[in-house]
Amino acid sequence: MADAVIVFLAGIGGVFLGMACLYISIKIVSAILAWRGAEEEGK
């Protein structure tokens, strides 16, 4: 049963960690693009 608990926790944790990494990546990319867009507008 201990093995199943480890898989259960690692599984849910892994999925949320993966999605959190994806979320942060999207936010970083969109922030960089927004910053570049604003800079070009300023020129």
Place this chain on the structure above:
Amino acid sequence: MIEKLLAIFMTSGFFYIKWNMLVMWLIGFALIYLAIAKNYEPLLLLPIGFGIILANLPLADLMKPHEGLLWRFYHYGIQWEIIPPLIFLGLGALTDFGPMLARPVLIFLGAGAQAGVYITFFVAYAIGFDLKEAATVGIIGGADGPTTIFLATKLAPHMLGSCAVAAYSYMALVPIIQPPIMKLLTTREERVIRMKKLRKVSTLEKILFPMVSALVIILLVPAAAPLMAMFMIGNLFREAKVVERLNRAAQNELLNIVTIFLGLPVGATMNAETFLQPKVIFIFFLGLLAFMASTATGVLLAKLMNLFNREKINPLLGAAGVSAVPMAARVVHKVGAEADKKNYLLMYAMGPNVAGVIGTVIAAGVFLTILK
């Protein structure tokens, strides 16, 4: 003369038909009927149904190792991990990540629905499946056929046929399975919540997304690489707009061809000896539980997020976190429209819906990393 005729008759398959083969034929015909008459996932259930019948014809030996035609499709297509990733290539070319990129926080609903996968895994293990079998049953809740097949081939090949049929059957039944759970877990006030208008997503963002997400997810869960890599290269074909021929081929010809070579051998793995077991009934029962649990955990996560967010999310969107694309998103829209006719949730639901595909791939990758 009679002896010779009898000898010829003995070489035909008729003489070797057993009762359990007849049962499998009935199951095959039932799937074909559901595909043709009820339009339930016909692209998969029709070849799977026919594959079941073919695999249970005596003396035909279509699944005989190293010799049978369907065995070759199975071995070189599925066991060699070629067909499920190619399906993902086509799916990537068909997927628009725009709604997800416009509201990235909805990604987490795609993760929330995967909790159902792990709940079912736990229940399956508790009732007697071993860890690998339990993982294979649990992934049905991801509502993603190719990922279910991919994982079953690696962890529990003897359950491939039943898990694939369960996954595709329940995917077809999403409009029946999901709405009662969604209504049970939400109030009318929650169902009428209107979402903020989605921002416009630039072409550059859409081009960068497949590359960035492939890097992030594959580095984090290398076992998910075959599916994730092909999903994202397919999406890059779509968004780059400079390889339109490849994009069209991935969306149409290639996807159609590999679908044929996926369905037939999957059905052919279901021979009477391995399929007609009490365990299979549990697989179908647990598959249904997985779909229900995934829907419920998606909705509940959306409600939890509303406790911390100033900008409320319509909790129905959580149900779209199961990756049955676009069926689950359509169901969300329909249930939302029942509460408020002018509430158009479809585009918002596509965000968690496509995130759910990525979530299921990660869930399968985590299972493989730990259990293989």
